[in-house]
Amino acid sequence: MNDINDQDKLMAALSYPIGIVAIIILVVEDMKNRPFQKYHAVQALAVNVLIIILSIVLGWTVILACVPMLLWLVTLYWAYQAYQGLYFEIPGLTNFLKGQGWL
Numbered sequence: 406m407n408d409i410n411d412q413d414k415l416m417a418a419l420s421y422p423i424g425i426v427a428i429i430i431l432v433v434e435d436m437k438n439r440p441f442q443k444y445h446a447v448q449a450l451a452v453n454v455l456i457i458i459l460s461i462v463l464g465w466t467v468i469l470a471c472v473p474m475l476l477w478l479v480t481l482y483w484a485y486q487a488y489q490g491l492y493f494e495i496p497g498l499t500n501f502l503k504g505q506g507w508l
Contacts, residue, residue, distance in 0.1 A: 409441045409490045417445035418488035421480040424453030445487045447507050451498055452480060 430446035
């Protein structure tokens with residue numbers, strides 16, 4: 406198993422609030438071969454897709470439009486956890502991703 410280095414932590418952390426970083430990790434060969442980066446990139450990409458879908462579906466009222474924004478703020482906490490070198494599960498989502506064979 407590969408050790409988690411500072412670049413792994415940084416890239417994993419950036420993938421949560423900046424979804425394009427997750428895509429870059431999954432495309433660049435050296436990055437997607439790093440288990441820590443790949444785990445967080447897949448999870449972060451799923452979170453960002455969920456935020457986009459919720460923004461579209463709930464965006465028709467001001468109050469409901471706050472839900473995706475609050476979820477995005479939670480990604481900052483997840484980014485912090487990833488930067489600490491932690492593997493963590495997002496309730497419901499991580500199990501779904503594992504069931505699909507993506508994690």
